[in-house]
Amino acid sequence: MRRQNQSMITExxxxxxxxxxxxxxxxxxxxxxxxxxxxxxxxxxxTVIRLDRTLHTPMYFFLFVLSCSETCYTLVIVxxxxxxxxxxxxxxxxxxxxxxxxxxxxxxxxxxxxxxxMGYDRYVAICNPxxxxxxxxxxxxxxxxxxxxxCGFLISVVVNVLVFSVPFCASNRINHFFxxxxxxxxxxxxxxxVKEMVIFFLSILVLLVPLVLIFxxxxxxxxxxxxxxxxxxxxxAFATCASHLTVVIVHYGCASFIYLRPTSLYSxxxxxxxxxxxxxxxxxxxxxxxTLRNKEVxxxxxxxLSRYSFPKTV
Numbered sequence: 001m002r003r004q005n006q007s008m009i010t011e012x013x014x015x016x017x018x019x020x021x022x023x024x025x026x027x028x029x030x031x032x033x034x035x036x037x038x039x040x041x042x043x044x045x046x047t048v049i050r051l052d053r054t055l056h057t058p059m060y061f062f063l064f065v066l067s068c069s070e071t072c073y074t075l076v077i078v079x080x081x082x083x084x085x086x087x088x089x090x091x092x093x094x095x096x097x098x099x100x101x102x103x104x105x106x107x108x109x110x111x112x113x114x115x116x117x118m119g120y121d122r123y124v125a126i127c128n129p130x131x132x133x134x135x136x137x138x139x140x141x142x143x144x145x146x147x148x149x150x151c152g153f154l155i156s157v158v159v160n161v162l163v164f165s166v167p168f169c170a171s172n173r174i175n176h177f178f179x180x181x182x183x184x185x186x187x188x189x190x191x192x193x194v195k196e197m198v199i200f201f202l203s204i205l206v207l208l209v210p211l212v213l214i215f216x217x218x219x220x221x222x223x224x225x226x227x228x229x230x231x232x233x234x235x236x237a238f239a240t241c242a243s244h245l246t247v248v249i250v251h252y253g254c255a256s257f258i259y260l261r262p263t264s265l266y267s268x269x270x271x272x273x274x275x276x277x278x279x280x281x282x283x284x285x286x287x288x289x290x291t292l293r294n295k296e297v298x299x300x301x302x303x304x305l306s307r308y309s310f311p312k313t314v
Contacts, residue, residue, distance in 0.1 A: 009168040012097050012184075014090045016081065016177035017272075028085040034280055035078045041287035042067040045297065052300035058136040059125070059240075060297075062118045063290055065145050066111065070283040073107040076100055077279045081177045094164075097179040102153075102160045104178070108255070109152030109206050115248055116210030117144045122241050123217035127224045155202055162195045176272060178279070181259070203259040211252050218245070243290045250285055254278040 017024050049055045049064045080100070084090040092100070124135050163181060166188030176183040181199060185192050218241070225237045254277050290297055 009094065009172045011091045011093045011172065012179070012187075013173045014080075014084055014092055014177055014179075015173055015175050016084050016090060018090065024085045028082060031078065031085070031280060032082055034284055035074060035082070038074055038280075038284040038287075039071065041284060042071045044301070045287045045290065048297065048301050048304050051304050055296065055300050058121050058132075058138075058141050059118070061138075061141050062114060062121060062145070066114050066118070067287055069107055069111055069114065070286055073104070073111065074279070074283045076103045076107065077178050081279075084177065092179065097174075097184070098160060098164050101163060101179045101181065101184065102156050105159050105181070106149075106153035106156035109155050110149050111152075111251070112206050112210050112255070113148035113151055114145070115244075115251060116213050117148060118244055119210075119214040119217045119248070120144075122244055123221055125240070126221050126237055152206075155206060159199060159202065162198055166190060166192055166195065176275065178275075180275065182271075200260075207252060207256050207260060211248075211256075214248055239295075246289050247286055250282055251278070254282065 017027055020027065046064050046067050049060045077100070080092065121136055125132050128135060159181060163185050166185055167190055168187050169189040171187055174183045174187065185195065185199075221237075221241060225234050228234045228237060254274055257274055258271060258278075
């Protein structure tokens with residue numbers, strides 16, 4: 001009888017920003033503006049990479065895939081969040097919650113691996129430039145992207161099974177604006193310590209292992225750059241890595257703050273603010289960083305805009 005009572009929840013309530021009252025309307029327009037800008041920025045960078053042949057290189061292939069993944073990532077979270085900001089009913093069905101968590105974790109893990117792959121690409125380009133096209137061939141690029149996606153969504157399957165195999169009986173109110181791992185698993189009415197330890201181990205695998213590999217890559221990169229005789233050569237070499245390093249710091253910094261700690265330290269208000277950063281702000285930051293700090297992308301963007309805005313007259 002107790003077992004039956006533990007599995008009756010068919011929907012969850014996303015508390016989100018309901019405690020902010022009328023400020024939710026202001027948040028709606030603010031988040032909508034950021035979201036539309038994110039979609040436009042990612043669409044622009046993907047279009048430019050696709051149309052300009054000078055950007056048909058491994059580095060920009062990975063950037064194209066990352067922008068596509070980031071766009072899908074925001075589609076999983078932001079539309080539902082915007083709807084809830086204006087709606088009096090903030091419910092989400094059990095299957096929809098599981099699907100949202102699955103795609104969120106899968107795409108987030110994929111992005112972590114992709115950023116690590118981009119670090120490897122910079123390592124080969126700077127430390128082994130003569131064999132760059134041979135080592136990072138088109139086939140290798142596709143294989144690395146597929147491996148990143150497969151690993152990301154395989155980890156997501158494991159996380160989903162761990163989270164939603166917990167019996168929910170105490171409450172169906174998720175103290176968050178989307179179905180994230182810890183806010184959902186905290187609703188379980190059984191001991192979840194083992195499951196949380198497994199999720200913590202997976203977080204280390206997804207966040208720390210790629211970060212360590214990126215760090216090792218940049219140790220070799222910096223060592224190689226310092227051996228370049230001219231200051232101009234060093235500057236250009238560092239410039240090719242600046243955008244990637246900025247994305248690494250922001251992406252891994254926010255995610256590590258949330259997922260590399262015990263659930264006992266979970267703070268709904270503070271973590272909700274950080275979650276806004278990595279679900280709303282970071283997907284906008286990536287294309288802006290690669291556009292504003294990258295001379296090749298800015299040049300290609302100017303060429304594409306001039307080509308289609310001012311067509312040649314016969």
